[in-house]
Amino acid sequence: xxxxxxxxxxxxxxxxxxxxxxxxxxxxxxxxxxxxxxxxxxxxxxxxxxxxxxxxxxxxxxxxxxxxxxxxxxxxxxxxxxxxxxxxxxxxxxxxxxxxxxxxxxxxxxxxxxxxxxxxxxxxxxxxxxxx
Numbered sequence: 001x002x003x004x005x006x007x008x009x010x011x012x013x014x015x016x017x018x019x020x021x022x023x024x025x026x027x028x029x030x031x032x033x034x035x036x037x038x039x040x041x042x043x044x045x046x047x048x049x050x051x052x053x054x055x056x057x058x059x060x061x062x063x064x065x066x067x068x069x070x071x072x073x074x075x076x077x078x079x080x081x082x083x084x085x086x087x088x089x090x091x092x093x094x095x096x097x098x099x100x101x102x103x104x105x106x107x108x109x110x111x112x113x114x115x116x117x118x119x120x121x122x123x124x125x126x127x128x129x130x131x132x
Contacts, residue, residue: 004046005036011053016130017060023103030096031064031123038068038121048120055129059109062125070121071113079113 028051036047048067053060071079080101097111104111109127 005049006047007049007051009051009053011051011062012055015053015055015060017127018130019107019109019127023107027100027103027125028064030100034096035064035066035068035121038066059129060127062127063114063122064125065117065120065122067120070118071115073115076113076115080111 032049035049046067050063050065052063052065054063075085080097082095082098101111104125104127107127109125111123111125114122114124
């Protein structure tokens with residue numbers, strides 16, 4: 001898909017959150033897959049993904065950023081609705097982000113698209129910390 005890929009992950013070395021590891025894997029695999037597909041279409045073909053984890057009072061904020069073209073303005077308001085996609089029908093039907101949102105909602109968290117981030121895409125994820 002691309003000539004090269006780089007990732008950077010920053011944040012606390014240990015956090016305890018209320019979440020299923022398997023379901024969080026689906027969340028981050030979907031976001032990474034979207035980043036790889038969109039950034040691979042760029043002129044450089046280089047994919048850069050930055051994940052920054054920040055602790056808040058009762059939760060965690062995760063910024064997931066890439067260097068792709070970002071989300072087209074025409075679908076930003078409906079981005080998390082089923083069957084909304086900027087991809088060709090052969091590479092996706094628009095269910096990934098709605099599933100991501102549903103998984104995070106089941107964990108009393110959420111996700112938003114930050115349309116002020118440029119160039120690229122930034123998704124801001126919130127999750128709760130455990131009280132143990």
